[in-house]
Amino acid sequence: MEAKERIIELIEAKKQKFIDAADKIWATPETRFAVEKSVQPFYDVLEEEGFSIEKGLANMEHCFVATYGAGKPVIGILAEYDALGNLSQVADLGEPKAEVQGGNGHGCGHNLLGTGALAGAVGIKDYMAENQLNGTIKLFGCPAEESGYGKAFMARDGLFDDVDVALSWHPMDISGAWAVSSLAVYQIYYNFKGVSAHAAAAPEHGRSALDAAELMNIGVQFLREHIIDEGRVHYAFMDVGGESANVVQPTASLYYFIRAPKIEQAHEIYQRVNKIAQGAALMTETELEMVFDSACYNYLPNHAVTRVMQENLEQYGSLDLTKEDQAYAKRYYDTLPEPTKESLVARAKAMDPDLSEEEAERLGTLPVSEQIQPLAFSEATSGSTDVGDVSWVCPTAQVFLGCEPQGTPPHSWQWVANGKSSVAHKGLLAAGKVIATTAYDLFTKPELVEQAKKEHKQTVGSKGYQSAIPAEVVPR
Numbered sequence: 001m002e003a004k005e006r007i008i009e010l011i012e013a014k015k016q017k018f019i020d021a022a023d024k025i026w027a028t029p030e031t032r033f034a035v036e037k038s039v040q041p042f043y044d045v046l047e048e049e050g051f052s053i054e055k056g057l058a059n060m061e062h063c064f065v066a067t068y069g070a071g072k073p074v075i076g077i078l079a080e081y082d083a084l085g086n087l088s089q090v091a092d093l094g095e096p097k098a099e100v101q102g103g104n105g106h107g108c109g110h111n112l113l114g115t116g117a118l119a120g121a122v123g124i125k126d127y128m129a130e131n132q133l134n135g136t137i138k139l140f141g142c143p144a145e146e147s148g149y150g151k152a153f154m155a156r157d158g159l160f161d162d163v164d165v166a167l168s169w170h171p172m173d174i175s176g177a178w179a180v181s182s183l184a185v186y187q188i189y190y191n192f193k194g195v196s197a198h199a200a201a202a203p204e205h206g207r208s209a210l211d212a213a214e215l216m217n218i219g220v221q222f223l224r225e226h227i228i229d230e231g232r233v234h235y236a237f238m239d240v241g242g243e244s245a246n247v248v249q250p251t252a253s254l255y256y257f258i259r260a261p262k263i264e265q266a267h268e269i270y271q272r273v274n275k276i277a278q279g280a281a282l283m284t285e286t287e288l289e290m291v292f293d294s295a296c297y298n299y300l301p302n303h304a305v306t307r308v309m310q311e312n313l314e315q316y317g318s319l320d321l322t323k324e325d326q327a328y329a330k331r332y333y334d335t336l337p338e339p340t341k342e343s344l345v346a347r348a349k350a351m352d353p354d355l356s357e358e359e360a361e362r363l364g365t366l367p368v369s370e371q372i373q374p375l376a377f378s379e380a381t382s383g384s385t386d387v388g389d390v391s392w393v394c395p396t397a398q399v400f401l402g403c404e405p406q407g408t409p410p411h412s413w414q415w416v417a418n419g420k421s422s423v424a425h426k427g428l429l430a431a432g433k434v435i436a437t438t439a440y441d442l443f444t445k446p447e448l449v450e451q452a453k454k455e456h457k458q459t460v461g462s463k464g465y466q467s468a469i470p471a472e473v474v475p476r
Helices: 003-013 015-027 036-048 110-131 150-156 209-226 265-286 303-316 323-333 338-351 355-366 387-392 411-420 422-444 444-459
Strands: 052-055 065-069 074-080 135-144 165-170 184-193 230-241 251-260 287-296 396-404
Touching: 003 015, 003 110, 003 303, 003 411, 003 422, 015 036, 015 110, 036 052, 036 065, 036 110, 036 135, 065 110, 074 110, 074 230, 074 387, 074 422, 110 135, 110 165, 110 422, 110 444, 135 355, 150 287, 150 387, 165 303, 165 387, 165 422, 165 444, 184 209, 184 265, 209 230, 209 265, 209 323, 265 287, 265 323, 303 396, 303 422, 303 444, 323 411, 323 422, 338 355, 387 396
Parallel strands: 074 135, 074 165, 165 396
Antiparallel strands: 052 065, 065 135, 184 251, 184 287, 230 251
16 A cells, blocks of 8 residues: 555544544634633644643743654644634524624634644654654644734744744635745734813813824824735724713724735834824824734745645545535525625636536536645735744645635634534545645655755745744733
């Protein structure tokens, strides 16, 4: 039996273990760094599987590194397990309905992402044990990808410095290798403090923190015209000073995300936003506190390893969907607006121009996609991820698996509802197989590792990696 076929067998033999872990994490959705329950299924499996585990790293209680083997190469696998706020959703339901009103939910599929990485780590570990394969596998437990950027703190503390190549994956509504970049991002709290007063009887004694926050937002709206086209600035009110309109609001707080294709560009926009905040405080005679939350770099796909991951995806990344799987997912596909459905047919045709119109129509209207995107490296950017920081430290590659309903977006109720389905489970197992077989290639082809490291050095350049998070900032 070929080595990779054996790795597939090893993962299949333990698949229920990974599925059970994914469902447990789905049922205990936690956000940012407070992922005490979500991390426990990893510990349970990893301890049973003979990994040594270091816990509480990089000032994060629920960050871990699980290690098996010894020597070079060191292959890192990245696991995430944080959820999103206000995305609670009843499982398997074809309409939005919160399981817990205002509660959290796995709207980005990290219950699958983390356990797919776990499956990959255990699968290659089992093969290494059977065949006395030299090298080291490290599974990195990474909190707060959605907000807070745990991997950026881990990179700042040097946790990835001895890794030769890092691998990861992400659930998506279509399969392919991640061949584009991502946006660098800064996250900051702007807290205004004013003076309360009766808004009608003594307004002259008040200094409105809410006015300051609103003036800041207005200033940022005007700034949008004068930043690069690819720049993105988002904000949320964390505090609006209370619910009484007849009181001059003494406090107000904003949480800003500032994004750009390069970390230097994001930093420049961040500095300009700071000046607007200072101006708003000056205009309203309020005090301003700026609290740096976190930051992460843009992602650098390593071409050499990404090509190998694409090959393994095409060979071992099939979800083997049944008619029942497609029928199940139709409840989510049917919620899409017509323009989105039409765009999916166009996407199917664009991925394979040789398709007949009938076949493009069939593929584009499937509730779960069966296509794999052809590999095409691009300077395009999409979203943000703290995998970016890892990719600046060591060669990094990742794939995405189409185990979410076709056409549905990340951070949606549809993704939460789908999170415990057969389709979702097949996705995490397929991802584990792609990761494990790629790790095998890296363990058995030293020339591939050297090629990846040479490319990485050229891409990063002489500047290297310098964390964008100030030294005094800790995860919070």
